[in-house]
Each structure stands twice: as C-alpha cells, then as structure tokens.
Amino acid sequence: MNRLFFRFFILVMLSISAAAFIVYFSINRLFGDPLDSIARRQAAAQIFLLEQYIDQAPTDQWLDRLNKVREVSGVRFELVPLGEVRKQLSGVDAAGFERGDVVLDIGRKAFYRRVDLYGERYIGSNEEALVAQDLPLDIGFALSMEAVRYLIVALVLLIPIAVWSRAHWQGLQQLSDVADRFGGGDLAARAHMQRRDSIYPLAERINHMADRIARLLDSQRNLLHSVGHEIRTPIARLEFALELLRDAAENPALDKRINAMEGDLRELKELVTELLGMTRLDAEPHLQRQPFDLSSALAHCRDTLPPAEGMVLEMELQPGLGQYSGDRRLLERAIGNLLRNALKYGTRTVRLSALRGMGALQVVVEDDGPGIPEHERERIFEPFYRLDRSRDRNTGGFGLGLSIASKAVGLHGGTLEAGSSSLGGARFTITLPLA
Template sequence: MRRLLTHFYVFLLLAIIGLGWSLEQVWRDYQPEIPPWFSALTQSVSSLTAQAESPDQLSEQIGLAVVVVGDGRVGWPEAEQRRLQQGEALPVFSADQSLYLYLKKDDVVWRIGPIADGTESTNYWYHLLFFVLLALLTTLWIRPLARDLHSLESHLNTFATDQSQTLQLPKRSLIQGLANSFNRMRNQIQHLLGLQRELTSAVSHDLRTPLARMKFILEMPDSPEVREALSENVEEMESLVETLLDYARLEGQEELLELSAVNLTELCENLAEKLEQLPGPPISLHLPAQCVVACDGHYLERAIQNLVQNARRHALAKVAVHIEPSPKHIQIHVDDDGSGIADHEKERVLQPFVRLETSRSRQSGGVGLGLTIVARIVEWHHGRIDITRSPLGGSRFTMTLPRRTQ
C-alpha cells in the first residue's frame, strides 16, 4: 500500500509539473501580435508625454489610465532599459493579454493603458485545458489499477468454490504485494483444509479401533483382566488424541520460535539418558566435545527425540546418534540397523498420517505424525532432512541446520 501511495503522489507531482511547463511554452508562443495602428498611437502618445507635466494631465489628454511604476532600473532587461533611456515606448502584454505602453519620463517610468483589453476567456480555456489533460493522465494511471482490483475482486468472489486458481497480475502492478498476500493466504487455507481432512481421516480410523475394542470388552463379564484391557484402550485413546491435538497446535508456531545458543552435545546426552529408561535398543552417541548452534532448544530436542524413538522402534539391536559440525552447517544423524526404507517411500514417510505399516496396530506405534513433526521443526529452522542408507544397515535420518549465531 505504501508503494501505491508513493507511486500516486510521484505521478501527480510529475503530471502537474509537466503539464504546467508544456502549457506555459504554448502560452508564450501564443502571444498576440501588436495591432498595426499601435505604431501611430505610440508616436502620438510619446509626443504628448513629453509635453505633459504629470500622469494625471496625460491621462486627461488621451483618455487612458497613466500611473508611475518605477525608475526603470529594476525588473527590466538591459535591452529594454536602453530603449527606455533613449525615449522609446515599450509595448507589453499583461497576463490577461491586455496591451500596455511603458515610457520613461524624467527619472521614472510611466505606464499607459490598458490600451487594448485582452480576452480573459483565453485564460479560462488554458485552465480548462490543464485540468482536462490532468484528468486524462490520471485516468490512464487509474485504469490498470482498476483492472487489477477487479481481478482481485473476481478471485475473492470465486474463492469459496475454487481455491485452486492463483491470482496472476503483471509484475509492474501496483497491487502486486496485495496479490502475493492473497496467494499466501490461499496456500495457507488450502494447507489448513488438507490438515482438516487428514485429521478427520486419522480420527475416523485410529479412534474407531480402540472404541470398537472397548465396546467389545464392555460386553464381557466384569473381571480384573477386562478392567485392565479397558484401561489400556483408554490410555491408547488418550495418547492418540494428545498426539493429534499436539500436531494441530504446531501449525502456525514458526513465528513463536525462541532462538538461543544451544549446546547440542549436552542436549543429546541428556536426551539419551532420559530415553534409555524406556524399553528399546541402547543408544550409541558420537558427539563432539561441544557444538553450539542458534536454535529453539525445546523444538529441536523434540525433533531429535522423535527420530531416536522412531529408530528404536524399527531397530534390531543398534541405534546411533552422530553430530558432524562444519563452518556453515550442523548435521545430526540418527541411525538404526533395521530393515530400512524403500527409495520410493522416503518422501512419503515425512507426510502427515503416513505409516509404512498399514495395520496401525498398537505394537507398531503412533499415528504417523512423529516424522512429520520433525520435518516441520527442521523447516522452521531453515534446514532440511534427508533419508539415506545407514552404515548400520537400516535407515539414516539426517537433519542439516544452518550454523547461525545469535
């Protein structure tokens, strides 16, 4: 919007200056010619002026207004001053095209006239021409703006029924920034609608399974085993709901990142100590003595934790965490010795609610959001995540983060 206002004021200023200068040149070229009878009148007035003792006396004799306007030394070019000194009469047209006669009497200049009235309507025509041309130029400036605004309005009117169309405007459009904001909003809405569909699909599948088991258990005679099974299903439902809500809360949190200097070595050591208390293969650490990077420690710890938990879930006996620092980047590798991931599945596994194990059983764990959360957190930190073959034989998840400083 600031660009639009600046462009408008600059255009208006240049239009006024350009039109004013052009019409002034035309005005100067349009100066009327001196009437043929003016030469005889000049000679007659010059002789009467030489005989007159005062401006009033001359005015009575010729029937024209006569006033003293100065001594002839200020406001006159040198050529006109010489002519006045030589006693010549100078004809001058005023702004309203009235004709005046200037003569020097003694040490002062007398102005006689107006001898012939100018046509004041000419001024009005020039003023009218100026405003008409200004209106025409303004219309030419507004027309593409109105066209682009109409395109924006049309897209907004059809947005409710069709979110796939992208608003395309010329690169020099004055509302290009507004169009870009609209396209970003459209992409965000499409993303949220996709998230809603994904959540609905996941809820319909993952929550119905424990609900069906709970209904079946309730039909059985009451016993400690039944109550224990019912409690397990309730815990599973709570975990599923918490995971779904947690993922939904992550949307739009990028602007809330709190970057600080975090020692990744210390973070990984503390995380491994905490996860070692849970069932699963041991975690082998290969870390530098110290590795400090500017990041959000809370979210980055969560990303590494999700990768380690995923590796322990699919590993046979080994899980390893490596940190490789470089001058520009920090790479965090999480390896396992499991069966690995097929090449055609590597991109899909990072998408929401995607699980390579389609049964979604409790033993295989999760609802397919852990790796998606990792990808989102890495994206927030302007990094990337890659999936390759691990030296241990399974999969290697590599987070590459820029080595920024606070």
C-alpha cells in the first residue's frame, strides 16, 4: 500500500517538473526566452544610453558621446571588428545581430550591436560592432524567484493531493486489513466506513462479496458436516448387520463376500472421516499453539503407521532438534499423511528426515516409488485429485491426504512442496518458520 502512494507521489512530482519545463519552453517559443527578458530589464540603463543618447547624436559627435559614456559608466564599451563578434554568435542571436538588434550574452555579461548597417556614423562604421562588457546582470536571483514561484505552485497542488491521498490510503489500508483477516479465516471481518468516505462504494461491494462468500462457505461446511454425520448412522447399522450375517453364515463364498463388503464399509468410513477433517480445518482455522518436542512427535508419526510388509522406514533426524511451537495434532497428521502416501507408492524404502536452521524447520519425506510428473506436482494438493496411475482404490486413496497435509502446514505459515528424491521417487518437503 505504501508503495502505491509513493509511486503516486513520484508521478505527481515528475508531472509538476514536466509542467514547469513545458511552460518554460512554450513561453520561450511564443514570446522569447524569459531569461533574455530578465537580462534586458537588468541592462535597461546601458541599452537606454546606447539607443537614446549615443544613437541620437549627430554623425560628427557620435564618438564623443560614446567616450563620455565610457568615462561615467562602469560598463566597458568597445568597438571591435564584425568578424570577432560573428564567431561568438549563432542561430537566432546571429540573425538578430545582422539586423542591427541588441544581442545579449548572459554568460559573458555583455551585449553586442552593430554600430550601424550602412556606415552613416563615420567611414567604415558598418564593419564594426559595439560591445558592452561587465553588465550588471544577476540571473541567479531571477532564477531563485522562479524556483520559489514553482515551489509555491507545487505545494499548493501537493497539499490538497496529500490530504486527499491520505484519506484514500487509510481506507485502502482498512480494506487490505479486512482482506487479510478474511483470507486468514475470519469470515466475520468487514470494512466499516462512513458514507462520506471516497471509497465507501468499494467497501460496500467488498462487504457484500464477503457476506456471500461466508454464506456459501457456511452452507458448504454445514452440508458436509451434516452429510458426514448422517452417513455414519447407516454405516454403523451396516457394520452391525454384517457382523450378524457373518455369525450366521456357513458358506465360504458368502464369507468372502462379507469380507469384501466390510472393506467397502471401511473405505466409506475413512472417506467420511477425511471429509469431516477437511471441514474442521476450514471451520476452525485458528491453531492451538503449544511448544512440543520435535523428535518425539516424529517418532509418534512413525509408530502410528500401519504395517507395510517389505518396506523399510529410515529416520535421519538432526541431533538436538529441540521444540517447535505449533499445533502438534495437525502437524502429526500432516506428516503421517505424507508417510502413509510414501508407503503406498514406495517399493522398498521410505526416508523421514528433519533439519533445523536458517530460521526454518524442514521435514522431508522421500520414497523410492515411481515419483510424480513435474506438471502434476502442484495439482496433487487439490482435494480429490489423483494421478492417472492411482485410480485404483487400493492404492490411490481418496485424494484428500495430501490436501489435508498442505492445509495443515499452510495454517502454520509454512509450505509443502513436491519434488524428486535421491531415492528415485517422490520427495515432499515441509518448511515451517521458526519465528
């Protein structure tokens, strides 16, 4: 937000500077150089002596009057050949000099003018120029006045803009805070503004959008929660009925069919549990942070894994991992989901490692399975998304385990990324901030 208004301030300052240059060049183009006008006003006395005293003298007294001016004036008046002056002038100044105009040279504090165009003052006067040096020119003072003038204009423009921008900045900051809180799970966050505020219409639209999103999310959570609990009742009845049926059954084929039905029920029960877990994460985004020992938490994740025949679980934990302040239950579930996923797809080896350093905690789960194609490494964290080769329910699961793990890590301010493992399969890296 601060960057936005800083850029706006820079844009306003650049616009004012550009306007000052445009004004200067426009006046210069239409009415002549403003600095030349200032210099002419400062040299007005010497120009007046030249035009109203020396030029008005009779032909035989012209030089006498010029010498009298030399005696009383602090400005040096010299007669020089035209060629010397022509070397110093160019462009508009050269053209004005050839017409007989008084041409000012502000840098040298001098002006030039041809004595006359036709030699009327004395013989050969059309080949000479009159140069006045050491003129009392002080353009710096005039430039300071112009700078003060533009500064006043800039302040008069910037102060109202600053007041107007500050009101916008406060309103946008409030909207930004509301967006952060709403995105963090506080669905009751709303922007409270007065009708006279400039961004009140925008705040109203954001509030309406937030209301609709909150209603949709509440409806979705209530639906999932209700459906999940409603399904559990017939599942329990079916389990009870299957137990009764198994006790009464004597046919081996029927017993095999009952086993398959019980497997379907377990799968359905696991799906309901996962759905309710997802709903709970969305409904209760606030963590119960408490310090806990990392090594014991990772060991608990290992000990609660289901048995996997032929699989070896390697643990490489940095000595002295220490404690971490977070929701132990959620993090254990996230790491457990990653480990169970690795056991499903690994062929022989699964590795769990943890490293603490550089202001972050890293927990890595690797396997030696087929791995994950690079173009699908982002999508595997989406709910119900499964790779094409994992369509089989015996290995593919429901596509919720990785999504739950990603959400649990995200609630702690961390990241969960998928990559390639040195074992040849997939590598999942959990990065959690320590601060």
